Amino acid sequence: MKITIVGLGLIGASIARALQGKAYLTGIDTNTDSIKKGLKDGIIVEGDHSLSLAATSDLVVIALPVGEIVETALGLIDHLKRGTVITDTGSTKSHIVSRVIASWPWFVGSHPIAGSEFSGYDAARADLFRSGVSVITPSASTEGYCIEVVKRLWQMCGAQTFEMSPEKHDAVMASISHLPHLLSFVFMHLARDLNNVSNLFGKAFTDFTRIAGSDPVIWRDIFMDNKQHIMPRIEQYLQALKHIQSLIADNREQELEELLRVYMKTRRSLYEYPG
Amino acid sequence: MKITIVGLGLIGASIARALQGKAYLTGIDTNTDSIKKGLKDGIIVEGDHSLSLAATSDLVVIALPVGEIVETALGLIDHLKRGTVITDTGSTKSHIVSRVIASWPWFVGSHPIAGSEFSGYDAARADLFRSGVSVITPSASTEGYCIEVVKRLWQMCGAQTFEMSPEKHDAVMASISHLPHLLSFVFMHLARDLNNVSNLFGKAFTDFTRIAGSDPVIWRDIFMDNKQHIMPRIEQYLQALKHIQSLIADNREQELEELLRVYMKTRRSLYEYPG
Numbered sequence: 135m136k137i138t139i140v141g142l143g144l145i146g147a148s149i150a151r152a153l154q155g156k157a158y159l160t161g162i163d164t165n166t167d168s169i170k171k172g173l174k175d176g177i178i179v180e181g182d183h184s185l186s187l188a189a190t191s192d193l194v195v196i197a198l199p200v201g202e203i204v205e206t207a208l209g210l211i212d213h214l215k216r217g218t219v220i221t222d223t224g225s226t227k228s229h230i231v232s233r234v235i236a237s238w239p240w241f242v243g244s245h246p247i248a249g250s251e252f253s254g255y256d257a258a259r260a261d262l263f264r265s266g267v268s269v270i271t272p273s274a275s276t277e278g279y280c281i282e283v284v285k286r287l288w289q290m291c292g293a294q295t296f297e298m299s300p301e302k303h304d305a306v307m308a309s310i311s312h313l314p315h316l317l318s319f320v321f322m323h324l325a326r327d328l329n330n331v332s333n334l335f336g337k338a339f340t341d342f343t344r345i346a347g348s349d350p351v352i353w354r355d356i357f358m359d360n361k362q363h364i365m366p367r368i369e370q371y372l373q374a375l376k377h378i379q380s381l382i383a384d385n386r387e388q389e390l391e392e393l394l395r396v397y398m399k400t401r402r403s404l405y406e407y408p409g
Numbered sequence: 410m411k412i413t414i415v416g417l418g419l420i421g422a423s424i425a426r427a428l429q430g431k432a433y434l435t436g437i438d439t440n441t442d443s444i445k446k447g448l449k450d451g452i453i454v455e456g457d458h459s460l461s462l463a464a465t466s467d468l469v470v471i472a473l474p475v476g477e478i479v480e481t482a483l484g485l486i487d488h489l490k491r492g493t494v495i496t497d498t499g500s501t502k503s504h505i506v507s508r509v510i511a512s513w514p515w516f517v518g519s520h521p522i523a524g525s526e527f528s529g530y531d532a533a534r535a536d537l538f539r540s541g542v543s544v545i546t547p548s549a550s551t552e553g554y555c556i557e558v559v560k561r562l563w564q565m566c567g568a569q570t571f572e573m574s575p576e577k578h579d580a581v582m583a584s585i586s587h588l589p590h591l592l593s594f595v596f597m598h599l600a601r602d603l604n605n606v607s608n609l610f611g612k613a614f615t616d617f618t619r620i621a622g623s624d625p626v627i628w629r630d631i632f633m634d635n636k637q638h639i640m641p642r643i644e645q646y647l648q649a650l651k652h653i654q655s656l657i658a659d660n661r662e663q664e665l666e667e668l669l670r671v672y673m674k675t676r677r678s679l680y681e682y683p684g
Contacts (some may be wrong), residue, residue, distance in 0.1 A: 247611045251676075267608055296608065306606050309599055314617040316653065317592060322672035323649035324584055324642060325679065331581050332679055333542055333571065336522045340680075341616035342589040347676040350669035357657050357665065367599060368654045372647065374598035378591065379643045382632050390632065394625035397597035401526075401622040404600065404607055405615075 136160070137287070138188040139178070139195045140206055142168040144250060145223045146197030147258030150177040152291040154260070162187055168255040189213045193283055196222040200230070200355035207234040207241060216240075219283045225307060225352075226359040227271045227300035235273055242284045243271040243300055245307070246293060251347040264292035271300040308363035312356055313371065316364070318346040319353070411435070412562070413463040414453070414470045415481055417443040419525060420498045421472030422533030425452040427566040429535070437462055443530040464488045468558055471497040475505070475630035482509040482516060491515075494558045500582060500627075501634040502546045502575035510548055517559045518546040518575055520582070521568060526622040539567035546575040583638035587631055588646065591639070593621040594628070 137153065138160040139146045147168070150159055154177050161172045161181035169181040180187065188194050188210055196203050196210075203222045207230075210220060220241045224230055227243045234241040246268040250257055268288035272281050285295045298306070321343060328335075357364060381390040412428065413435040414421045422443070425434055429452050436447045436456035444456040455462065463469050463485055471478050471485075478497045482505075485495060495516045499505055502518045509516040521543040525532055543563035547556050560570045573581070596618060603610075632639060656665040 247609055249611065249613070266611075269609065306603075306609065309603060310606065310609055310614050311611060313599065314596065314613055317596065317650070318617060319669055319672040320646065320649045320653055321589065321592065322675040324588065324645055325675055328581075328584060328679060331585065334522055334544065334581065334585055335679070336524065336541075336586060338524070338589055338620045339585050341619055342593060343676055343679075344616055345613045346672055347680075348673060350666050350673050353669055354662060354666040358660070358662055361657055365654070365658065368650065368657075370599055371595065372650060372654075374595045375592070375643065375647060375650075378595055379640070379647075382636055382643075383640065385633065387629060387633055391625050391629040394594055394628055397594040397621055398623060398625050400597040400600055401618055404603060404610070404618075405622075 135193065136191050137193045137195065138162060138191040139197055140185070140188070140210070141197040142172050142178075142181075142255050142258075143197060144253045144255075144257045144262075145246065145248075146195070147172065147177065147255045148248075148260065148262035149195060149197065149223075149287075149291060151258055151260035152263060156290055160187055160191065165255075171255055185210050186213045191218060193287060194218065194220045195287065196220065196224075198222075198224075199349075199352045200224040200226050200359050201351075202355075203230050204233045208237055211238050219280045221284045221287065224359075225311065225356045227269075227303045229359055231271055231273060231300040235276075239275065240277070240280050242276055242280050243303075244284055244288065245269045245271070245303065246288065246291075247311075248293075251344055253349040253352065261292070263288065266293045267296050268293040269303055270295050270297050271303050272297065273300070304360050305363050308360055308367050312360055312364050313367045315345050315348060315353055316357060316368070317371070318343055319348075322346045410468065411466045412468045412470065413437060413466040414472055415460070415463070415485070416472040417447050417453075417456075417530050417533075418472060419528045419530075419532045419537075420521065420523075421470070422447065422452065422530045423523075423535065423537035424470060424472065424498075424562075424566060426533055426535035427538060431565055435462055435466065440530075446530055460485050461488045466493060468562060469493065469495045470562065471495065471499075473497075473499075474624075474627045475499040475501050475634045476626075477630075478505050479508045483512055486513050494555045496559045496562065499634075500586065500631045502544075502578045504634055506546055506548060506575040510551075514550065515552070515555050517551055517555050518578075519559055519563065520544045520546070520578065521563065521566075523568075526619055528624040528627065536567070538563065541568045543568040543570050544578055545570050545572050546578050547572065548575070579635050580638050583635055583642050587635055587639050588642045590620050590623060590628055591632065591643070592646070593618055594623075597621045 136158045140162045142163045161178035172178040231243040248266045411433045415437045417438045436453035447453040506518040
């Protein structure tokens with residue numbers, strides 16, 4: 135299988151590393167350094183900045199920030215034979231899928247639930263997707279073989295696949311991923327003077343703030359693109375935070391304890407806990 | 410050295426496990442089960458529910474929720490000879506230190522920066538404090554030997570010690586620990602319906618929400634006791650969240666990206682990052 139990956143950042147280069155030796159891999163990136171490194175590391179067989187390089191591919195994977203995916207997909211289709219499957223790896227799906235599919239019905243959106251607060255070629259790892267889940271978001275009219283090709287891609291990377299509509303995906307991800315990232319970023323507003331007490335950071339601080347070190351362009355794009363689902367979630371969070379603020383302000387200790395117990399039970403119910 | 414530990418929960422029983430064989434250990438707990446387990450496991454030599462058991466100790470460690478520490482300390486001093494050092498392990502210090510020291514000048518507050526979202530005897534681990542930091546918060550008038558005894562306790566547990574005033578401790582901990590816990594708890598308000606998509610939880614979700622599984626009584630006490638420092642932090646966070654909300658609402662993409670970049674750089678500056 136001949137696969138072209140557009141964007142050799144954390145996600146694209148990790149796909150290339152995972153597929154090394156299992157497919158004929160072409161890399162496209164405007165960053166010449168990433169292409170050079172990919173060729174030198176042997177994770178791509180050919181590479182350049184031009185989208186025309188994808189011409190004879192069986193599958194094209196667009197691994198770029200959300201804000202660049204649609205334009206890149208529309209730029210690619212002049213070079214591809216009809217029926218060639220395109221997928222992407224963006225963290226939002228509704229807008230991307232509807233806009234690309236209007237011009238290229240063989241597009242299937244996907245979103246690997248994997249990542250890191252680091253980005254770029256050097257952060258890539260062959261095992262990034264292993265034992266993880268990749269969501270696939272076909273539309274009602276997507277042909278079956280397109281779904282199969284994209285499923286196979288993620289299975290070859292070691293991930294399980296899970297199908298959802300693009301709309302459901304975006305609603306769920308607003309809660310599971312987008313809001314936690316937003317809230318962790320915002321916490322940095324209070325962390326500007328903490329360098330001199332970094333010896334006191336516990337695991338709670340480290341884990342809670344880790345994702346605030348994520349790439350600003352990637353997350354700007356996600357917050358803007360999924361605005362529809364994120365905005366009501368921010369509002370809900372603000373109301374809940376104001377509520378707990380008032381419980382503390384008014385010394386309503388018993389209600390505070392009861393609320394914290396509900397929250398604790400909610401968290402514990404989401405995971406398998408010992409005992 | 411004869412050490413009495415009041416409270417054989419996560420922290421108290423972890424201290425007992427860490428000190429096993431290094432000191433003569435007595436356990437006091439109203440929970441008969443924890444005492445029985447401690448005796449059976451051999452991590453305490455004697456144990457009961459009565460504070461009088463501490464009578465001949467060289468050091469008493471109160472490892473109870475913040476709301477029970479002052480009352481317990483005042484109850485202990487009837488049984489102790491003058492000069493016996495008492496310490497605690499609470500996550501707040503100002504109120505506890507000032508109130509206990511007024512009756513017992515040989516009290517030195519401490520706060521091991523260690524913990525877990527789990528609590529209770531069964532969650533205890535001998536290595537909980539190893540390679541960590543324990544903050545010690547003497548007052549200006551604390552006698553030197555009292556500080557030394559408490560330092561030695563934490564060093565025997567494998568922790569480094571760090572001295573701070575009780576007031577500074579509470580201000581710093583509001584930012585480093587108390588607010589992250591509060592914000593993670595509140596996020597559970599949005600997570601009530603996520604059980605059916607738990608296969609899609611990534612590391613971001615897991616890490617961000619982990620501390621929301623913490624004990625509600627312990628955290629009610631901390632939020633109430635350190636209200637003075639936590640309230641302005643909540644207000645600051647609300648303002649920062651409303652600001653990013655307005656940037657998204659008004660499509661101010663460039664300002665959003667710049668703000669996320671400041672936050673990303675703040676996070677990265679707090680830790681040693683590769684590259």
